[in-house]
Amino acid sequence: MTSTSQDLTVDVIVVGAGPTGENVADRAVQGGLTAAIVESELVGGECSYWACMPTKALLRDATALRAAQALPAAGQAVTGKLDPAAVFARRDEFASKWDDSGQVDWLNGAGITLVRGHGRITGTRAVTVTAADGTTTNLQARHAVVVATGSSALIPPIPGLADASPWTNREAAGAKSVPGRLAIIGGGVVGAEMATAFSSLGSQVTLISRTRLLPGVEPFAGEYVADALRTYGVTLHLDAGAEEVRRDDAGEVHLKLSDGTEVTADEVLVATGRVPNTKDIGLEHVGLEPGSWLKVDDALAVVDDDGQLEDGWLYAAGDVNHRALLTHHGKYQARALGDLIAARARGDEPDLSTWGRHAATADERATTQVIFTDPEVVAVGHSAESAEKAGIDVGVIDYDLGSVAGASLHADGYHGKARMVIDEQRKTIVGFTAVGPDTAELLHAATIAVVGEVPLDRLWHAVPAYPTVSEIWLRLLETAGRDR
Structure with a gap:
């Protein structure tokens, strides 16, 4: 069979249709541009089918069971063991049974053109997509190409592995x-x-x-x-x-x-660990090493050791730029980047000093993470060690979560700990970590305090409801003392 080829010109080409790529394309279209998104696997990417959603579904039933068992009456009412088949069935639903038709419908509704196949950069603002049947689509961007191809599991060179x-x-x-x-x-x-x-x-x-x-x-x-x-x-x-x-x-x-x-x-x-999905996307055509992480500036434009490549048409968002390998941070970058590309296309160059500071706030100083073990671990910003390495005058405040009234009501024998890392010179919180059952819901309050650089003396007026686990904030502040 003879392969065929077609040409398509759009304002923005996004290579990779995971959450990051989808958000870049969506914000660009909302900004008045046309966008094509390239995907060789399932639209929705790693998080939807092989990471965030299915793995958390695998974890949830056991967490709920242990939570019930931690209460006397509920524990007596809960009998038997988990049914793996039922857990897997629920997992399958959250992974959309590995069918991306719903995601494709979303792209169509958002006005984003989907081109299925493997995309390779072939020149300035040019991407060639080869489909499974050998047909090719030659994409040309008027304004930008965005690499959002994510990452894959690293297989270390252990003999026999x-x-x-x-x-x-x-x-x-x-x-x-x-x-x-x-x-x-x-x-x-x-x-x-x-x-x-x-x-x-x-x-x-x-x-x-x-x-x-x-x-x-x-x-x-x-x-x-x-x-x-x-x-x-x-x-x-x-x-x-x-x-x-x-x-x-x-x-x-x-x-x-x-x-x-x-x-x-x-x-x-x-x-x-992870490796970037950049081995076979045509990086050699722009003077970069195939298989490498893509270094970016604060505008997420790809740069080499000598500065920005070409005239600023190539960008990288999400895992591939190695700033924060987390889905929510990739989506955060994507929203900012899609808006930036649309603004530049209109000739409305933003103040990158301001834009960059906002990007750095999340990716460098306020990275958020939930680890869905049991107990859960949540963290935002600095650890005590990283704050010291950053040259911050560090104060560390720890408190036993199990001593908080809301936590003891939450579960008998509640076991956990919270840490607040303080910049003693500026009197603000620069990091927060907690471990314990259901601590994920504490994280956003900590994130707001870190991102907003809220002074400690102002936080005294953010009164936590009693009796909730959030009362940990009052206990941490009391331990820190008003003289801070």
Whole structure:
């Protein structure tokens, strides 16, 4: 069959139809431009089908069950164990059963042109898209090309690992059955969350990490989660790495660890980091290294070591620019970028010093994160360690969450901790971390305090309702003292 080709010119081309790419295109169209979005997989991206939504659905039933069991009467009313099939069925609904027709309908309603296939940059403001059947579409942008191709799981060069057919977050998120024994390599967010999920579903889980658990957050938060995982029956090998992996003819996976331990499992999940999806998108045509993270300025324009590329037509948003590998931050960047491209197209150049400060506020000084382990971990802004490295005059205020009246009502034996990191010179909060059941709902108040740079003496007038877990804010301020 002879392949065919067509040409299409639009104002903005977005390569990657995950949440970041969708938001860039939507804001550009709302700003009066035309946009085409290119996608080789499912419209909606990693978060919709293989990360945020399905993984949180896997976790929710177990969390709700443990919450009920933490109350005397509710605990007596709850009997039996989780039904994995029912958990998977609910997960399937949140992953739209891996059908993107609803997302495609949204694109059509938003006035965004979808071009399916693999997109490669082929020249200035030019992208060639090759569909599965070999047909090509030559896209030309009047104003901008945005790379929003996201990231994929890193498979580290451990001898034998690649040949052992390891799971990544994708296989874990889409699992159809519960492995009897699951080995997890990596103690970051994905590793900790999936250890929580699969131990709750009945797997015998072993987690292996060369570092402490959850190295990206305050050490106390990782310790709380590690203690909880042990109570769920998870075996932790911290400060130990997998040195060799082998799957035998019977299908069992054998791992040799640096501490001398040997682990046998039915499946092995790799959760050791991410790599950018930029290996085959034509970066060589703009003088960049294929497979590299894309460095950007505060306007999210791609730059090289010598400054901005070309005349500022190439941008990168979301995971690929390595500013904050979180869906909500990718969408935040996307909203700002779509507005910026539309403004520039109108000849209305914004004040980038102001625009940049706002972007940096979220990506550099107020990154927000929820880790959906049980207990949950929430964080925004600096940890005590990162604040010190940034040269801030640091004050650290800790408080036992279980001592707050609302928390003790929330669950018998509530166990948790909150930390407020203060800039002692400016008398503002620059970081907040909490660990405990249902702490996710505390995060946005902390985010507003950090982003708004609200003075501590003003926060005294933000009165938390009694008796709620939010009373932690009053207790933290009391511990800090009015003289701050």
